[in-house]
Amino acid sequence: MSADPRPLSPHLQIWKWSLTMALSIFHRAANIAVAAGVVVLTWWLAAAATGPAAYDQFIMVLSSPFGKLILFGFLAAVYLHLFTGLRHFLMDMGYLLTIKTADQFGAAILLATAFFTVFTWFFLTGGM
Amino acid sequence: MMKMKWQYDRFTNPMARARGLGSLQRGSHHWFMHRVVALVSFLTLIWGIFTLPTFLNISYAGFSDWLANPVNAVLLMLLVVSNFYHAVLNLTEVIEDYVACKFSKLTMLICLRVGVFVCGALAVFSILKIAI
Amino acid sequence: MAQFTLPQNSKVTEGQAHNATSATTKNARTFRVYRYDPDTKENPRMDSFTIDLDKCGPMVLDALIHIKNDIDTGLTFRRSCREGICGSCAMNIDGTNTLACLKPIDEVKGDVAIRPLPHMPVMKDLVPDITHIVAQYASIEPWMKTESQAPARERLQSAQDADHLNGTDGKGPSACILCFCCSTSCPSYWWNGDRFLGPAILLQAWRWISDTRDEATGERLDALEDPFRLYRCHTIMNCTRTCPKGLNPAQAIAEIKKLMVARQ
Ligand code: SF4
Numbered sequence: 001m002s003a004d005p006r007p008l009s010p011h012l013q014i015w016k017w018s019l020t021m022a023l024s025i026f027h028r029a030a031n032i033a034v035a036a037g038v039v040v041l042t043w044w045l046a047a048a049a050t051g052p053a054a055y056d057q058f059i060m061v062l063s064s065p066f067g068k069l070i071l072f073g074f075l076a077a078v079y080l081h082l083f084t085g086l087r088h089f090l091m092d093m094g095y096l097l098t099i100k101t102a103d104q105f106g107a108a109i110l111l112a113t114a115f116f117t118v119f120t121w122f123f124l125t126g127g128m
Numbered sequence: 129m130m131k132m133k134w135q136y137d138r139f140t141n142p143m144a145r146a147r148g149l150g151s152l153q154r155g156s157h158h159w160f161m162h163r164v165v166a167l168v169s170f171l172t173l174i175w176g177i178f179t180l181p182t183f184l185n186i187s188y189a190g191f192s193d194w195l196a197n198p199v200n201a202v203l204l205m206l207l208v209v210s211n212f213y214h215a216v217l218n219l220t221e222v223i224e225d226y227v228a229c230k231f232s233k234l235t236m237l238i239c240l241r242v243g244v245f246v247c248g249a250l251a252v253f254s255i256l257k258i259a260i
Numbered sequence: 261m262a263q264f265t266l267p268q269n270s271k272v273t274e275g276q277a278h279n280a281t282s283a284t285t286k287n288a289r290t291f292r293v294y295r296y297d298p299d300t301k302e303n304p305r306m307d308s309f310t311i312d313l314d315k316c317g318p319m320v321l322d323a324l325i326h327i328k329n330d331i332d333t334g335l336t337f338r339r340s341c342r343e344g345i346c347g348s349c350a351m352n353i354d355g356t357n358t359l360a361c362l363k364p365i366d367e368v369k370g371d372v373a374i375r376p377l378p379h380m381p382v383m384k385d386l387v388p389d390i391t392h393i394v395a396q397y398a399s400i401e402p403w404m405k406t407e408s409q410a411p412a413r414e415r416l417q418s419a420q421d422a423d424h425l426n427g428t429d430g431k432g433p434s435a436c437i438l439c440f441c442c443s444t445s446c447p448s449y450w451w452n453g454d455r456f457l458g459p460a461i462l463l464q465a466w467r468w469i470s471d472t473r474d475e476a477t478g479e480r481l482d483a484l485e486d487p488f489r490l491y492r493c494h495t496i497m498n499c500t501r502t503c504p505k506g507l508n509p510a511q512a513i514a515e516i517k518k519l520m521v522a523r524q
Contacts, residue, residue: 005269005301006269006381006382006383006389007267007269007270007296007303007304007382008266008270008379008380008381008382008510009264009270009294009352009375009377009380009382010266010270010294010352010375011378011447011450012264012447012450013265013266014373014375014378014420015350015355015356015378015445015498016341016354016355016356018497018498018501019339020495020496020497020498020501021447021496021498024447024494024495045317047372054410076358078448081470084396088495090496091495091510092514092517092518093514093518094511094514094518096498097396097495097497097500097508097510098508099497099501099513101387102497104293108492119272125479
């Protein structure tokens with residue numbers, strides 16, 4: 001953009017990170033992970049539509065340790081995105097817009113994400 | 129080629145650059161839809177993560193039987209469509225944020241939409257094929 | 261891609277070290293200061309100055325003035341009122357933007373790193389070029405716009421309506437001193453500052469939108485109805501965190517977004 005001979009002052013390199021800044025990035029990353037997860041789901045459905053052989057092959061991949069890891073990551077991404085999304089929603093309504101409340105709520109949703117992810121994981125694997 | 133208003137050199141008129149090519153007269157609709165779709169996609173996702181993984185050790189027949197139930201099929205379609213819609217809205221923001229070059233930005237925005245349409249069509253078709 | 265790293269001509273090198281302390285100094289402190297000299301066209305550098313805190317006042321600005329007076333007269337920075345009302349000495353101190361005159365040296369642990377406001381073209385040392393952001397400010401037409409005939413006396417407003425502008429705690433949008441700490445703290449403004457208006461300007465836009473005497477609210481909202489001018493705000497909250505006057509630009513932007521939906 002710039003034909004400017006002037007140097008650009010340092011930015012990301014020197015900025016002191018905060019929780020709200022990190023949460024904004026997490027929200028994005030989780031969003032991309034959830035979208036990727038829905039692509040995997042599409043693959044699953046397409047395999048099912050193709051026939052039993054393709055379906056069994058897909059299930060084999062997803063039940064492998066690697067598949068389980070993906071599943072766990074997906075769960076965590078869903079919960080993280082759910083809570084950060086809720087946070088964005090509340091901020092849009094005009095709440096949580098002071099530094100203190102934003103930080104407290106931010107810490108709370110990180111804990112909630114960890115709790116719900118582990119809870120759901122045990123719920124699912126226990127039921128299996 | 130004409131110099132674009134956002135390009136900078138030492139003759140740039142600051143006010144011309146600040147005003148750029150004007151306001152696009154859109155944005156709030158995208159923003160509002162984003163919130164509405166987010167709600168639907170999450171309700172269905174929560175339903176999805178508690179139901180879908182239980183099929184991992186059930187045979188093909190069990191899965192297709194389950195999907196033959198219209199309620200399940202419709203919910204699953206809703207899950208896929210709303211999540212892809214949500215992803216388009218969200219990734220559009222991400223691309224607009226980080227991709228500065230106008231040409232690659234447009235290319236990526238188009239590819240994103242094409243990709244999502246293909247995936248969405250595939251998923252909906254698959255659900256219908258099994259369900260019907 | 262938005263460029264997350266610094267361009268080649270902006271990479272910061274290690275500069276000179278100056279020591280202005282003596283054996284009798286009890287209270288030494290090192291300041292690391294960003295330097296750029298447009299005459300040499302060399303890359304910017306970080307000079308360090310170790311000074312005796314007993315020889316200067318308590319604020320970071322006092323230290324800078326002491327360095328300029330007694331160690332390196334070439335050091336360039338903006339300052340005027342030295343009491344947080346002019347907004348001139350806005351700079352990045354210890355990784356956040358603030359006014360040097362309001363920042364006690366005590367609050368910083370270890371060496372005090374001082375740089376110009378982030379992601380701005382640097383004219384010299386700590387002086388950024390604010391031409392673009394000032395033009396953005398002018399672009400929102402920050403004055404009262406009316407159609408109706410001017411009354412014989414001033415245009416009236418209730419005390420509650422005035423509170424929207426001043427804030428019941430004195431921290432409403434009209435308390436903004438346009439130091440641009442907030443805009444230059446915002447990652448969205450870093451990547452898309454050519455089109456995104458940034459927190460400082462949006463707070464000012466809100467100041468006119470929420471003024472009951474102003475008759476151009478619709479046009480003002482029209483001008484902001486844009487994916488870049490307004491909607492690059494992702495409530496990262498750096499603006500509110502960094503504002504040296506304790507104002508809340510994030511809240512003002514949220515209010516504008518709410519109005520955008522309310523008028524649908
Ligand atoms: S809102 Fe605060 S940080 Fe931003 S320009 Fe105004 S006084 Fe400075």
